Amino acid sequence: MSTLKQVIKTAGPIAAGIVGACLLTGKIVSAAGQEAQPVKNSYQPVDDKETFASIHSRMVAAKPAIMQRQMDLLTERYDLSDRPAAGVVMDRTKPIQEGVRVKLPQGVTWTELSRQTPDQILQKGIFPQGFLPLPHANHPEGGMVFPKTEIDELKKQEDRDLTRFDLDFDIPDRFLAEFPAAIYLSTRPDLGDVSQGKLVTIDNYYEMFSGILNPKQIEGLRLLLTPFPQQQFNQTNDRRSDKASRGVACLDCHQNGGTNGAFHLVGDIRPQEFRHRIETPALRGVNIQRLFGSQRALKTVEDFTEFEQRAAYFDGDHVIAAKKGVNVLDRGSQVHFMAEFEEILDFPPAPKLGWDGKLDPTKATPAELHGQEVFFGKGQCATCHSGSYFTDNTMHDLHAERFYKQHMVNGMMMARDGAIKTFPLRGIKDTPPYLHDGRLLTLDDTVEYFNLVLGTKLTEQEKKDLVVFMRAL
Structure with missing residues (x-):
């Protein structure tokens, strides 16, 4: 029986009403009124089940709670205050934000955290929330969102x-x-x-x-x-x-x-x-x-x-x-x-860099030169970000899921990131936020993330100078 009339004839008006509701909602309901279990599906429905006016009204009403949930998450994860770096701007006049913005669990310091093994961090549940994957503003819905x-x-x-x-x-x-x-x-x-x-x-x-x-x-x-x-x-x-x-x-x-x-x-x-x-x-x-x-x-x-x-x-x-x-x-x-x-869009000028991507010692500050030493040495940054453009043009899986248990946050599963391409670091100060999903708001956050995930155990001075070096790229 493929039509609503056939259903009415054989099952009666009550069942027909249920089927009619199904046509509008897209849900599968039995004659007894029980909703069936949905089938796993890779496809979205092609036919319209709801008028635009209804969709609009429903989503506009839901928007405040959805955005409040997302902003609560950001506030829980990050320090969102305005703390511009003195004398450091992007392309023209906009200052970059400085400092580590990812919040630590209560009673934990970055130094103490870096001394823990991935398994210890996982078992204690102290992996910083801001290092977890960042959900879409409304993850179940998704789609492009513009500033x-x-x-x-x-x-x-x-x-x-x-x-x-x-x-x-x-x-x-x-x-x-x-x-x-x-x-x-x-x-x-x-x-x-x-x-x-x-x-x-x-x-x-x-x-x-x-x-x-x-x-x-x-x-x-x-x-x-x-x-x-x-x-x-x-x-x-x-x-x-x-x-x-x-x-x-x-x-x-x-x-x-x-x-x-x-x-x-x-x-x-x-x-x-x-x-x-x-x-x-x-x-x-x-x-x-x-x-x-x-x-x-x-x-x-x-x-x-x-x-x-x-x-x-x-x-x-x-x-x-x-x-x-x-x-x-x-x-x-x-x-x-x-x-x-x-392919003719170029990186911004980097007047302190030579043709090989290394700092000119006559132009760089001591802090920048020390940061470069950390970048190519203890920090292990150049393992992936190599060459004059600071990319090896391949992909790497950092296995950050070693540090946390899989769980759901705001409709997104905190699961593995998998292999991510090595983005070039030329002009990196001009293009925040960082990592593929924008979860790291500053270069300071980025240094702390890789210091923990790679286990490099950098000192506070090494981390600060590494940030200074990357600002010069």
Whole structure:
């Protein structure tokens, strides 16, 4: 019996009412009114079960509690106060935040913690919460979330709104990269920052770059700035924007080829609670990188661009992508043109570094030189971050799960991170927060994390000087 009429005829109006409710909710309910156990499923439902007005009303009502839960988690894990480093800025004028922001368990010091074995830390339950994987602002829901700076500027320039009615961005702006980011081109280093202090958009890119880029690069930039449908921003009822949306552009996350901290969930893991939050990395220096995607190990930036457009934009579900209007780019022209622009985005100048990535002793401070010694020695940083760009272009699994028991936090399973690509450290001070999910808010946090996970047992002075060295990269 495949229709509601057949059910009514054979089972009566009460059962028919139950089945009718199933059609709206998507739940499987027996004639006795008992809800059946759900089947494990890699796919999202394609057909709409609820009107947009109903979805909107329900999610708007739930938003305050969801955001409060996330902000409570951040406050529990981190010191979110405004403590800028004196005299140290990012690309132009925005100060970087300093100090270890990850909170320790009561009665524990960093020195004492570093003396414990991974098993002791696990058994005592004293692994710092801020070192655990960071959940999405609403992990069961997921999707792209943009910071207010990006949202406001795109509204102003393009009248395009990336606001989600169900979620807000969670990490405070002081811990994000400067907005808009500076743009340095490997083809024209003589120009310095070519951004003119503006966010590059579809409205201004041509006047800014005509005469600087070649025709293929200009066309690639246009495509990187063109919004295409995406999981949360599209024209269907199952979207998370108030109005039907033109979609999202590549450089909405990688603003000016840098990063604005926008986050979403990786598309290649199921079930939902095991998916990892992914924070937007900068595109600077992709020409010297040989792996793309923090965990997927895609071999070229063209692979990454095509994969993102075809599937990752839609939570890795090509069926949903077809429904929501996936824009399939041509590999031989469009993808190639986009990559040609991406591959001339350069790292920022590092006036204290020589051609080999080492400090010039005549320009560096004693603290920087000591930090470099720690980096290439006791700190073991160069084991992975090698060469003049500080990457070995491979992947490493730190096995941080040695330190904690698997458990659920805000809808996310605190499980293993797995193998993560070695990101280059050139210009690292300009692109907080750190690690693939943004769980480390400062360079000081990053040093403490690796000191514990690698067991290097650095002294306080060694840790401070290591931070100073990384600021010079």
